[in-house]
Amino acid sequence: MKRWMGISWVSLVFAFLYGPLLVLMVFSFNQARYTTAWQGFSFTWYTSLFENQHLLDAFVNSLIVAFVSSLAATAMGTLGAFAVSWYRFAGRKIFFGLVYSVMMSPDIVMGISLLMLFVLAGIHPGFLTLLTAHITFCLPFVIVLVHARISGFDPSVVDAARDLGAKEYDVFFKIILPMILPAVLAGWLLSFTLSLDDVIISFFVTGPGFEILPLKIYSMVKLGVTPEVNALCTILFLLTLAAVMTAHFLIKEKKK
Amino acid sequence: MKKWTIILCLLLAPALVCAGDKTLFVYNWTEYMPDEVLTAFQEKTGIKVIYSTYDSNESMYAKVKLTRGKGYDVVFPSTYFVHKMRKEGLLSPIDHAGLSNFRHLDPILLDKPYDPKNTYSIPYVWGSTALAYNSDQVDPKNMTSWKDLWRPEFKNRLVMNDDVREVLGIGLIINGFSVNDTDPDHIRMAYESIQALMPNIRVFSGDSPKQPLLNLEAWAGMVWNGEAYMAAREFDAIKYVYPEEGAIFWVDSMVIPKGAENKKEALAFIDFILEPENALLVCEYIGYAPANRTAIEMMPEELKNNPTIFPDPTDVTKGEFQTDVGEAILVYERYWERLKTGL
Amino acid sequence: MNERQGFKFFAVFINMAWFALFVLVPGLMVVGISFLTRDMGSFFAWPPTLVHYKELVDPVYAKVLGNSLVYSLNTTLLCLGIGYPFAWFLSRAPAYRRPLLLMMVIIPFWTSSLIRTYALVILLKANGIINAVLMGSGIVSEPVSMLYTDVAVYVGLVYSLLPFMILPLYAVLEKMDLRLVEAARDLGANGLQVFVHVVLPLSLPGIMAGCIMVFLPAMGLFYIPDLLGGAKTMLVGNFIKNQFLTTSNWPFGSAASVFLLLLMVLMLGIYFLLSNRFNRNQTL
Numbered sequence: 085m086k087r088w089m090g091i092s093w094v095s096l097v098f099a100f101l102y103g104p105l106l107v108l109m110v111f112s113f114n115q116a117r118y119t120t121a122w123q124g125f126s127f128t129w130y131t132s133l134f135e136n137q138h139l140l141d142a143f144v145n146s147l148i149v150a151f152v153s154s155l156a157a158t159a160m161g162t163l164g165a166f167a168v169s170w171y172r173f174a175g176r177k178i179f180f181g182l183v184y185s186v187m188m189s190p191d192i193v194m195g196i197s198l199l200m201l202f203v204l205a206g207i208h209p210g211f212l213t214l215l216t217a218h219i220t221f222c223l224p225f226v227i228v229l230v231h232a233r234i235s236g237f238d239p240s241v242v243d244a245a246r247d248l249g250a251k252e253y254d255v256f257f258k259i260i261l262p263m264i265l266p267a268v269l270a271g272w273l274l275s276f277t278l279s280l281d282d283v284i285i286s287f288f289v290t291g292p293g294f295e296i297l298p299l300k301i302y303s304m305v306k307l308g309v310t311p312e313v314n315a316l317c318t319i320l321f322l323l324t325l326a327a328v329m330t331a332h333f334l335i336k337e338k339k340k
Numbered sequence: 341m342k343k344w345t346i347i348l349c350l351l352l353a354p355a356l357v358c359a360g361d362k363t364l365f366v367y368n369w370t371e372y373m374p375d376e377v378l379t380a381f382q383e384k385t386g387i388k389v390i391y392s393t394y395d396s397n398e399s400m401y402a403k404v405k406l407t408r409g410k411g412y413d414v415v416f417p418s419t420y421f422v423h424k425m426r427k428e429g430l431l432s433p434i435d436h437a438g439l440s441n442f443r444h445l446d447p448i449l450l451d452k453p454y455d456p457k458n459t460y461s462i463p464y465v466w467g468s469t470a471l472a473y474n475s476d477q478v479d480p481k482n483m484t485s486w487k488d489l490w491r492p493e494f495k496n497r498l499v500m501n502d503d504v505r506e507v508l509g510i511g512l513i514i515n516g517f518s519v520n521d522t523d524p525d526h527i528r529m530a531y532e533s534i535q536a537l538m539p540n541i542r543v544f545s546g547d548s549p550k551q552p553l554l555n556l557e558a559w560a561g562m563v564w565n566g567e568a569y570m571a572a573r574e575f576d577a578i579k580y581v582y583p584e585e586g587a588i589f590w591v592d593s594m595v596i597p598k599g600a601e602n603k604k605e606a607l608a609f610i611d612f613i614l615e616p617e618n619a620l621l622v623c624e625y626i627g628y629a630p631a632n633r634t635a636i637e638m639m640p641e642e643l644k645n646n647p648t649i650f651p652d653p654t655d656v657t658k659g660e661f662q663t664d665v666g667e668a669i670l671v672y673e674r675y676w677e678r679l680k681t682g683l
Numbered sequence: 684m685n686e687r688q689g690f691k692f693f694a695v696f697i698n699m700a701w702f703a704l705f706v707l708v709p710g711l712m713v714v715g716i717s718f719l720t721r722d723m724g725s726f727f728a729w730p731p732t733l734v735h736y737k738e739l740v741d742p743v744y745a746k747v748l749g750n751s752l753v754y755s756l757n758t759t760l761l762c763l764g765i766g767y768p769f770a771w772f773l774s775r776a777p778a779y780r781r782p783l784l785l786m787m788v789i790i791p792f793w794t795s796s797l798i799r800t801y802a803l804v805i806l807l808k809a810n811g812i813i814n815a816v817l818m819g820s821g822i823v824s825e826p827v828s829m830l831y832t833d834v835a836v837y838v839g840l841v842y843s844l845l846p847f848m849i850l851p852l853y854a855v856l857e858k859m860d861l862r863l864v865e866a867a868r869d870l871g872a873n874g875l876q877v878f879v880h881v882v883l884p885l886s887l888p889g890i891m892a893g894c895i896m897v898f899l900p901a902m903g904l905f906y907i908p909d910l911l912g913g914a915k916t917m918l919v920g921n922f923i924k925n926q927f928l929t930t931s932n933w934p935f936g937s938a939a940s941v942f943l944l945l946l947m948v949l950m951l952g953i954y955f956l957l958s959n960r961f962n963r964n965q966t967l
Contacts, residue, residue, distance in 0.1 A: 090772035097769045097845075098787065104802035104842070105791045107812065111805065118550065118570045121810070138375070138391065164698035171691050175699065181948060182702045185710065188899035188947050192924045193940045196933075197709035199406055209407065220705045223698075225847075225896060232892035233854045252690035267854035269782070273789045274850055274896075281796050287399060292365045292392045292411045301795050303370035303393035305547040307626055308570065309797065310371070317794035324790050332783040398928035405726070428724055502914050504929060543831045543913035547797075555808035557830055667723065673930045674743075680917035681746040 105321065112314035129311040130319075136312055139300060143316060146280055146297040149211075153218035154275035160219070161226025161275075162268050166260060168227070169234040170242070183224040194221065195288035202289065210291035217289040218279045225278065226271035233267035234260070362387040364605040367400065367412040369393060372592075373613075374625035381612050387605045397421045405430060409597025413606040419590045420505070420520075422461045423454035423664035425597075431460040432598045438607045441614035444634040448656055449591055454663045461593035462610050463631030465622065468651060468659065469506055470587035472568040473560035474553055476577045483560060486510050486583045494540045499553060499561035502546035504676040505662060505669075506588060507534060510562065513585050519660050522668035531675035538679065553578055566628040569648045580648040586658035587651070591631065717937035726933045735938035744922070744939065748946070751919040754908065755901035758840040762848035762897045763890065765841065770852035770889075774859070785853065788846055800839060800910050807835050807911070831913035839911040844901060848893040855889025891958075899947065919943060 112130070116123040133139065168176055186194070198220070202213050245255050261268070283298045290296065301313055362385075366373075370393045378389045394400040397418050404412060409430060417425060425431050436442055439462070449463045473483045477497075482488055489498060489510070500507050509519035511530025521527065543552050550571035552558035563571075568580035594613065596606045612618060619632035620639065629649045630636065636644060644650060651659075665672065717735055722728035773784050791799070806812050807829040814826040829835055859882070867877045905920030914921075923943075926936030 090768075090775070093768050094772050094784075097765060100765075100842070101788065101791045101845070104799055104806060105794065107802040107805050108794065108798055111802070116574055118554070118574050121554070121575070123574070136375075160697060160701065163694040167691065167694035167698065171695060173691075173695055179699065179702065182706045182710075184895065184899060184947070184951060185944055186706055187896065188902050189710075189944065190903040190920050190923045190940055192920075192927050193713060193936070194709070196402065196406070196927060197713050198705065199403070200712055201705070201709050203406060208411070216705060220701070223701070227698075228892045228896060229851045229854055232851050232888040233858065235888045246687075252687040256690065256694075263858070266781075266785075266857050267851075270785065270850040270854045273785070274847065277789055277792045277846070280793055283395075284399075287394065288403060288406075292367065293390055295392050298795060298797075299395075300370050300393055301797055303395040305395060306369040306372060307566075308548050308550075309801070313795060313798055317798055321790065321794055324793060328783060328786045328790065332780075335782075336779055396928070402928060402931075502909070504925075538915075541913075541915065544909075544915060546909055546914055551804070552831075555804070555830070556810045556826075557808060669930050670932065673925060673932075676925075677743045677747070677917060677922065680915065680921075681743050681750070683742055683746060 108314055109318045109321070112311060112318045114311065117311065118308050129315040132310075133312040133315045133319075138295070139297070139312060139316065142295045142297045142300045143320075145294060149214055149218055149296060150276050150279040153215050153279045154222060154272055156215075157219045157222035157275045158226050158268060158272040161223045161271060162230050162261075162264070163256075164223070165227045165230035165234060166256060169231055170239075183227050186221060186224045187228075191282075191284035195285040198285070199288040208291060209289055211294045214286060214290040214294060214296070217285050218282065221282070221285060222275035222278055225274045226268075229271045229274065230264055230267045233264045237263065362602070362605060364389050364602050364609055365411055365413045365600075366391045366609070367394060367404075367415045369395070369416070372416065372626060374621050377613070377618050377621050380618070381609060384612070385605075385608055387602075387608070389609075401425065404597055407599070409599030410601065411599075412597055413600040413602045414609055415595050415597055416464055416592050417461075417595060418592050419452075419454050420662040420664045422591075422593050422595060425595065426455060426460045427664065430598055432596045432600065432603065433459050434462060434596060434610070435607065439611045439614060441611050441616075444614055444616055444619070444632050446631050446633040446636070448653065449631045452591070452661050454591075454661060455593070461595045462614070464592045464594050464613065465626065465628040466589065466591040466631050467565045467628045467649075468582070468587040468589050469501065469562055469564055471560065471581045471583055472550075472553060472563035472571070473579055473581075474556070474558075474577050475579050477559040480579065480581075483579075483581055484584055486514050486585050488583075489540065489560070489562075490537055491540075494560060496540065496542050497559040498537075498540045499543050499545050499549050499558035499563070500541055501549055501562055501564070502544035504672050505665075506562065507544075507679075508672055508675065509588055509662070510534070511537075519588055520663045520665055522665050522671075524668070524671050527668065527671050527675060531679065534679060538682075550578070565648050565651075566626070569627050569646070572648065582647075582651055582655040582659070584658075586660060587655065589656065589659045589661045591661065592628075713937045714941055716934055717941050719934050721932050721934050723931060726931060732934075735935045736942070738935060739938060739942055747917050747919050747922045748943070750916050751902050754836065754840065754918065755898050758837065758844060758901050759848075759894050759898045761837060761841045762845050763894065766845055766848035766852055766893065767886075767890070770849050770856050773849070773853055774856040781857070785850070788849055792843075792846055796843060796907070799842070800907055803835070803839055803842065803911060804830060807838070830911065831915075833912065836908045836912040839907040840901060840904070843904075843907055844897045847896040847900070851892035851896060852886065852889045855886050855892070859885050887958075895951075902943070902947070 113125050113127070114122055115126040115128060168179060198217050199209065202209055207213060242255055242259060245259055281298055283302045286296055287299055301309060304310060364387050366389055368391065378391065381387065382389055394403070400415065400417065401421055401424065404415060445463060449466055451457055455461045471483055482491060508527065508530045511533040512519055512521050512526060514533055515526065515529045517526045542558050545552060548567065549561060549563045550567040553561070554571055554575055565580060568578060571578040594610050596603055600606055614632065616632055616634040616638060619630040619635035623630045623635065636650065716727050718731045718733070719727040720730060720732050773781065776784055809826040809828065809830065813829070817823045817827060863881050864877055867881045872880065903920045905918045905924070908918060909921070923936050923939050926932045926939060
């Protein structure tokens with residue numbers, strides 16, 4: 085009974101998450117350029133996608149920024165969450181204030197103020213400024229997520245380890261990290277997602293030589309977003325899905 | 341190891357780009373210029389074009405102003421942003437003597453109030469904001485004037501551009517004022533008219549006003565001509581009319597920011613775009629009218645005679661081009677906020 | 684400095700330094716601008732003034748804030764209602780399957796948000812898929828109006844923010860010791876009692892994290908509500924964006940965002956205070 089309820093709820097939510105995606109994939113094969121009415125099956129958008137070097141370049145740039153910034157934010161944020169959960173230090177409340185303020189500050193304010201900072205510091209906007217901004221807006225999500233997982237842990241485990249002479253470095257990597265791993269993974273996933281889709285902040289902090297995909301897509305509104313983007317999203321989605329599934333079944337085999 | 345190689349490449353990439361002797365940084369909407377024109381320019385002159393994009397005039401303006409135009413050599417602002425940027429000293433004058441193709445430009449678009457004598461801007465493409473409707477639902481006789489939008493049968497059936505100047509602009513037009521009016525009383529009257537229109541408005545479209553028409557969510561509304569043209573190509577019930585009071589016209593121009601580092605290359609690029617063959621390619625690709633008389637003459641009859649893209653000269657003289665309203669934009673915005681909060 | 688303090692110093696320092704440099708400094712710049720005079724030519728100028736904060740005392744700003752608060756609160760509650768059972772069942776799945784399921788939650792969000800929103804439009808529009816199904820099966824004879832209504836706004840908001848609720852909930856529920864649940868059952872507690880007295884208190888950090896991660900970003904969001912709701916109501920995100928971009932009134936835009944920040948900090952402060960007191964009472 086309960087198991088049945090669980091499976092149906094999970095399936096329903098997955099249907100909600102994947103329904104629009106299915107639509108997107110189907111419409112990447114639609115011949116029409118502007119309408120969202122079905123006008124016949126076609127591979128047009130896939131062939132023109134592979135000729136659209138600008139779009140592909142921007143996509144690769146986006147992936148690179150998302151990977152690097154999400155890894156950096158996850159590493160830093162995990163340390164940060166550990167620090168605020170286990171240590172007492174001056175400015176802890178201020179630190180949380182800053183964490184929350186990043187999460188809620190309107191993108192436009194963050195984008196403009198960061199650009200002002202870079203201009204004042206004489207840094208030319210480009211890849212590094214973009215990376216810095218992405219790490220900054222991903223960090224709070226990692227911190228809040230990992231902090232939620234750490235809080236409620238029995239501190240006596242750590243005390244015991246310390247009493248036995250464990251170094252702080254070992255406490256973190258051998259005791260804490262394995263316990264919070266699911267939260268770290270979740271934090272990384274959210275960071276990667278946020279970074280891959282950010283438009284407004286990126287617009288202000290990136291330079292002329294470094295274009296990323298969301299910027300390109302949002303700037304298409306003047307003429308209407310080309311279905312090439314649907315094709316690109318479909319390919320990306322199918323590739324990640326295939327990779328995740330393969331990894332899953334490999335792990336499963338290994339366990340057997 | 342591999343990761344570090346990638347990172348290293350990334351850090352070096354901008355340096356490598358700059359290492360080439362001649363580059364030109366173009367700042368424009370995504371795909372607002374066909375790739376083949378860019379490659380042709382590269383082949384002809386040996387200047388490497390780096391194309392980056394923005395999604396609205398407003399954000400482009402903020403960014404160019406904050407970075408003092410450094411890093412961008414040719415930008416494509418619309419009508420009143422040319423005016424604004426010119427007034428604020430963000431643009432550098434364009435040497436017409438260096439433009440061998442200036443003579444191809446359509447005189448109807450030159451020497452407009454937003455940039456007298458075109459000292460700072462060269463028209464690229466132009467278009468209008470007027471009425472569009474779905475002829476399956478709307479009788480053409482009922483769609484000839486801006487005032488028709490107020491008809492009770494359009495309750496909850498209109499699409500409008502999500503643009504404060506254009507929406508209040510219609511309010512100004514039907515009260516007999518200019519779309520560039522700065523008198524607070526006139527703007528208040530425009531606001532009151534639009535307030536009465538609110539029950540008819542189903543959607544303010546910030547991305548693509550043709551979509552609500554194509555989706556049958558809206559029956560009529562205010563649409564850019566290029567949008568109406570694209571929509572009609574795939575759904576022929578969509579019609580476009582120039583209202584009798586006159587439409588709002590806009591021009592996307594090419595300008596060189598004051599801080600541009602490659603001004604000579606920028607000038608060469610503008611001149612290249614003015615070549616009729618290239619202007620023609622642009623028009624075919626993006627569906628808006630080129631500001632180029634010679635190019636229009638080279639077009640197939642059927643396209644040349646399409647009134648959606650190429651309005652009758654009398655329609656153009658009846659209409660207005662937007663200019664910057666200066667401080668009055670604060671008044672516009674206040675009424676806009678009240679419209680959208682229902683206060 | 685011993686090894687332990689060295690590690691602590693490193694963990695605290697790297698984060699504090701980053702936030703100081705890239706959050707505090709730009710934030711203080713915004714606060715500073717909010718006290719300066721508006722200037723068309725250079726965005727802001729001397730002399731300092733309080734006028735922008737006075738201008739905020741305006742029913743328009745109150746209404747804009749109210750609109751955003753209502754959308755954000757409802758979205759948070761909807762996400763919690765949908766996400767909690769989902770995260771619970773996910774955390775009870777066989778251990779080897781959990782990473783896969785977690786990935787499955789996030790993969791849809793690696794596509795462009797604009798394209799995903801357009802897909803929702805295709806589903807919800809008058810001649811869209813849902814209406815075609817409803818009319819084809821004879822449930823309705825006229826298309827149901829969904830697009831450009833609040834329904835569409837909530838669908839879009841919940842859709843884009845749901846993972847921000849599910850992931851933190853999962854991260855906390857996953858570690859829950861089921862022996863506690865069994866113990867409570869053995870002591871004669873029924874399902875509801877077990878949930879209220881055992882499961883819920885233990886998952887509270889996850890609920891709080893999830894709600895914060897949905898509520899705070901939802902306050903600033905405006906693109907998705909505009910596309911799906913028809914942009915007829917102004918949200919605080921639009922309002923602030925317009926001050927910065929349409930009117931170039933940076934000091935006023937800064938003042939509005941500083942005020943928004945203070946309001947949120949106040950709300951969170953009261954919330955934490957109340958929840959602390961509540962927890963203390965419970966343990967007593």
